Amino acid sequence: MCMCMTGKIYPLPDGRGTVVGAPLISLIISLIIRHAIIPDVNILDELRNEVASCTLCSELADFRTQTVFGDGTIEAEVMFIGEAPGADEDAQGIPFVGRAGRFMNECMAQVGIPRSKVFIANTLKCRPPDNRNPQPEEMDNCSTFLTAQIAIINPKIIAPLGNFGLQRMISNKYKIGEVHGRPIRRRDGLIYFPMYHPAAALHRANLRETIQIDFKKLAKLLKREGLL
Numbered sequence: 001m002c003m004c005m006t007g008k009i010y011p012l013p014d015g016r017g018t019v020v021g022a023p024l025i026s027l028i029i030s031l032i033i034r035h036a037i038i039p040d041v042n043i044l045d046e047l048r049n050e051v052a053s054c055t056l057c058s059e060l061a062d063f064r065t066q067t068v069f070g071d072g073t074i075e076a077e078v079m080f081i082g083e084a085p086g087a088d089e090d091a092q093g094i095p096f097v098g099r100a101g102r103f104m105n106e107c108m109a110q111v112g113i114p115r116s117k118v119f120i121a122n123t124l125k126c127r128p129p130d131n132r133n134p135q136p137e138e139m140d141n142c143s144t145f146l147t148a149q150i151a152i153i154n155p156k157i158i159a160p161l162g163n164f165g166l167q168r169m170i171s172n173k174y175k176i177g178e179v180h181g182r183p184i185r186r187r188d189g190l191i192y193f194p195m196y197h198p199a200a201a202l203h204r205a206n207l208r209e210t211i212q213i214d215f216k217k218l219a220k221l222l223k224r225e226g227l228l
């Protein structure tokens with residue numbers, strides 16, 4: 001068991017988090033080589049182009065207005081990982097721009113976490129029809145891109161938002177209600193900080209304060225790690 005009720009950081013026994021397969025390794029290596037040859041080319045933009053032309057999940061590719069790659073800088077210290085784009089995100093091509101995104105911006109501003117420190121992405125880069133849940137095979141398909149984003153950005157902290165992010169990044173043994181707001185340090189030093197998805201506060205008003213408290217804890221963790 002790796003969790004702690006007091007917010008202390010414990011190692012995750014299996015160090016599980018991401019799966020790096022051969023196609024992903026070749027994609028990342030080719031991006032890094034191209035970046036080395038032509039340094040002006042933003043490696044994240046290269047990956048964004050790969051995502052934009054992806055049709056691996058045919059239903060999602062047919063339904064989407066556009067892919068939603070992620071938002072933030074390559075130097076981000078914290079990566080938030082949500083579920084999938086919704087209608088607003090699909091329309092604008094940017095994650096977390098609807099009501100949930102505005103609440104998240106408010107929470108970050110309240111605790112002094114600047115947008116320049118974070119990168120926001122989702123487990124899926126395409127909107128599921130009628131905002132249905134992501135299917136396991138869709139998340140498997142898209143994990144190549146998510147893993148590449150993480151490898152390129154190399155954040156110090158990954159904050160999965162909600163159960164889909166949590167189960168994709170850490171383990172499906174856990175529920176967000178049991179582990180939110182508690183840091184988990186992997187053996188390689190990467191820290192997971194699971195949080196409720198900000199959209200949860202739109203449906204359950206009592207979670208609003210819980211999410212705000214967890215953002216305070218995240219800011220404290222960033223300060224303790226010398227990142228803020």
Ligand code: SF4
Pocket residue numbers: 051054055056057058060061067124125126138141142145
């Ligand atoms: S969800 Fe990901 S893997 Fe599936 S089509 Fe969209 S970009 Fe490709």
